[in-house]
Structure formats: structure tokens, C-alpha cells
Amino acid sequence: MAHVWRGVVHEYINRLPVDDNDEIVTLAEGGTALVRSADLSEQLHADVYIKVEGMNPTGSFKDRGMTMAMTKVKSSGTQIVACASTGNTSASAAAYAGAAGLECAVILPAGKIAAGKIAQAIVHGAQLVAVDGNFDDCLRIVRQLTEKYPVALVNSVNPYRLQGQKTAAFEIVDTLGDAPDIHVLPVGNAGNISAYWMGYCEYAGKKTASTFEESWKSEKPVATKVPQMWGVQAQGAAPFIAGHPIDNPETVATAIRIGNPASWDYAVAARDDSHGNITCVSDKQILHAQARLAAKTGIFVEPASAASVAGLLQHHERGHVPEGATIVCTVTGNGLKDTATALGDRDVNPAVIAPRLEEAVVALGL
Ligand code: F0G
Numbered sequence: 001m002a003h004v005w006r007g008v009v010h011e012y013i014n015r016l017p018v019d020d021n022d023e024i025v026t027l028a029e030g031g032t033a034l035v036r037s038a039d040l041s042e043q044l045h046a047d048v049y050i051k052v053e054g055m056n057p058t059g060s061f062k063d064r065g066m067t068m069a070m071t072k073v074k075s076s077g078t079q080i081v082a083c084a085s086t087g088n089t090s091a092s093a094a095a096y097a098g099a100a101g102l103e104c105a106v107i108l109p110a111g112k113i114a115a116g117k118i119a120q121a122i123v124h125g126a127q128l129v130a131v132d133g134n135f136d137d138c139l140r141i142v143r144q145l146t147e148k149y150p151v152a153l154v155n156s157v158n159p160y161r162l163q164g165q166k167t168a169a170f171e172i173v174d175t176l177g178d179a180p181d182i183h184v185l186p187v188g189n190a191g192n193i194s195a196y197w198m199g200y201c202e203y204a205g206k207k208t209a210s211t212f213e214e215s216w217k218s219e220k221p222v223a224t225k226v227p228q229m230w231g232v233q234a235q236g237a238a239p240f241i242a243g244h245p246i247d248n249p250e251t252v253a254t255a256i257r258i259g260n261p262a263s264w265d266y267a268v269a270a271r272d273d274s275h276g277n278i279t280c281v282s283d284k285q286i287l288h289a290q291a292r293l294a295a296k297t298g299i300f301v302e303p304a305s306a307a308s309v310a311g312l313l314q315h316h317e318r319g320h321v322p323e324g325a326t327i328v329c330t331v332t333g334n335g336l337k338d339t340a341t342a343l344g345d346r347d348v349n350p351a352v353i354a355p356r357l358e359e360a361v362v363a364l365g366l
Pocket of ligand 1: 060062084085086087088089090156186187188189190191192193255256302304305332333
């Protein structure tokens with residue numbers, strides 16, 4: 001019988017901090033496709049794979065961490081969860097809170113969330129608060145809120161989030177047979193790069209600063225090596241390039257419009273210990289990569305996700321991509337969440353014709 005995917009906690013339970021009495025809250029997240037891009041592989045003379053995280057139940061990688069975090073909140077007996085978000089965390093938290101029978105409060109930067117993500121939070125039943133400020137302001141408020149009130153924080157500063165997110169690295173190794181040479185991904189609040197690094201290290205039998213003793217059961221190594229971690233930021237929101245937090249982050253990739261990343265130290269460790277790098281790309285490069293990935297590989301991602309591909313292309317232009325390397329690019333969220341940005345000023349009204357073949361032939365110029 002075909003294997004039925006049961007969600008990341010069940011699939012990787014030996015490597016996660018799950019207790020016997022935890023009731024696992026899952027929407028069967030994970031098990032996402034790793035698609036080889038012929039277009040990118042050909043241009044780079046390398047093997048380029050795309051880890052399609054938009055295939056998760058709420059359309060982003062956040063679901064991997066949310067299954068773990070929400071499972072633990074449920075066991076703790078706390079009734080309300082809260083998060084700050086640029087959109088995807090709130091969509092995921094709202095869905096998983098609903099599944100767990102918990103209330104969900106989300107604190108968002110006013111006017112800076114893609115419409116699809118707002119719709120998700122509302123339809124999944126969360127209570128929304130918009131702040132006249134950016135994500136960093138929202139995270140500060142939600143941290144204070146969860147310190148003073150009986151409300152559980154489900155941002156990635158909740159360590160269970162990274163535990164769940166590390167499973168994406170496991171899946172990649174399980175699919176490829178070993179770790180890739182290079183892993184490229186967008187960096188915003190810096191939780192995901194930290195989680196991937198933890199996952200790759202644990203699979204190679206190494207610990208990192210963010211490894212949980214509780215989940216470190218010294219399972220046998222699966223991978224013989226770890227990849228270089230190549231993080232990519234948006235130029236207007238690139239604190240790791242500046243070397244310090246920045247005050248007014250601005251980018252078309254609203255998901256990574258963050259100036260003061262919470263997982264700063266873990267991300268720097270991932271970059272340095274893997275002999276990798278964190279670079280930045282312009283909004284124009286991001287939109288170009290988004291369009292190219294959709295048109296030539298067949299994968300529609302949101303702008304923040306396209307930053308990884310834009311960063312990889314920039315490294316290639318600079319001659320930094322070794323020929324023949326195995327490279328994985330994580331694309332973190334589904335393009336359908338933010339169609340307005342993807343369409344930009346493109347004409348979305350095709351010519352209307354009478355319902356006759358000849359007219360269609362003329363309209364298509366055949
Ligand atoms: N890509 C997407 C689509 C995201 O939504 C995020 C973060 C990132 C990349 C960056 O990941 O923060 O772990 O470095 N979104 C958060 C949110 C901040 O609230 O949804 P990171």
C-alpha cells in the first residue's frame with residue numbers, strides 16, 4: 001500500500017521533542033515536493049532543485065513549525081495563542097489554533113500584509129489587530145503581551161517552531177540521499193535558516209546552538225555532510241548586510257520586511273559554521289526571479305520566496321556557483337497569496353470574443 005504522509009511530527013517523531021501524552025495537532029503538513037528546475041540547472045551548469053513549501057496546508061513553510069508549537073500549547077492547557085506576523089505565520093497560527101480548539105490573536109503591521117494572507121487569518125477565525133508600525137514593533141508588543149497575560153507565543157522565538165521547521169532539511173536529505181552542496185533560502189526573522197541548519201547538522205550527527213537536548217536522541221547519522229547555507233535578504237530590509245538591526249525596512253517582498261531579526265545569533269552561526277553567506281537582492285531582481293520561476297519552471301511563489309532564486313542567480317553572475325554543484329532553493333510560500341504584486345501593471349483583461357473558433361484563432365494570431 002502507498003505510504004500515507006501523516007505530517008512532520010509523526011513522520012520524524014524520533015527526532016522531535018514529543019512526549020507520550022502530547023496530543024499531536026496536525027494538518028498533514030510537510031512532505032512537499034523537491035522539483036528539479038531544468039531551466040536553472042541548465043543556466044548554472046549545476047543541479048538546481050526547488051523545495052516547494054507553498055504546497056503546505058496553509059501555503060507556506062510555517063505549518064511545519066506550527067504543528068509542533070500548537071501541539072505543545074495544547075498540552076500546556078493555555079487557551080489563547082498569539083503571534084506577530086508579516087502574514088504567513090498568522091495564516092498558519094489561525095488554522096492550527098482552529099484545529100486545536102484554541103483562540104488565536106494576530107498582531108500585524110497595518111497595510112503591509114498581502115490580501116490572501118489576511119483572508120486566511122480571518123476565515124480561519126483569528127482576531128486581528130493592525131499596528132501603525134512594522135513587524136518589529138508587532139513582535140515587541142506580542143512578546144510583552146505573552147509575558148503579562150495567559151497567552152502562548154507562537155512566533156519562531158518559541159523554540160518548538162524551529163524544531164518543526166528543521167524537518168524540511170530531513171526531507172531534502174531523504175529525497176536526495178545526502179545533503180546538497182549548497183542550500184539557498186530567504187531570510188527575514190531568521191528562524192528558517194536556523195532551523196534548516198539544525199536539521200542538516202542533526203542528520204549528519206552534529207549538534208548546533210539551537211539543538212534541543214530533549215529531541216537529541218543521537219539517532220544514527222543519515223547524511224555524510226552538511227551544505228553551505230546561503231541566505232538572501234531584500235536590499236531594503238537587509239540587517240545582516242548592514243551588520244546591525246535597521247529601523248525602517250522596506251521591500252516589495254512584504255513577508256521579509258523585517259529590520260530586527262529575532263534569531264540573529266543562530267542565523268550568524270548557520271552562515272559562518274556552514275562556510276556560507278548572506279547576501280541581498282533588489283526588489284527588481286526578486287520580481288524578475290518570481291516571473292522566471294513561474295514561466296520557466298512552472299512554480300508560482302510569493303515575492304519573498306523568489307528572493308532565494310534571485311540570490312542564486314546573482315551568485316551565478318558573480319561567478320560564485322561551482323559547476324556541477326547540487327543546490328536546493330527553498331521557496332517558502334505560495335504565489336496565490338499575493339497576486340496583486342505578481343501581476344503588477346500587467347494587463348489582466350484578455351480580449352473578449354464572440355463564442356466562435358474563428359474568433360479565437362484570430363485573437364491568438366494563429
Ligand atoms: N518567506 C516567507 C514567505 C515568509 O513568510 C517568511 C517569514 C520568510 C520567508 C522568512 O523566514 O522569518 O524564518 O527568516 N515570515 C514571517 C511571518 C515573519 O510572519 O509570516 P524567517
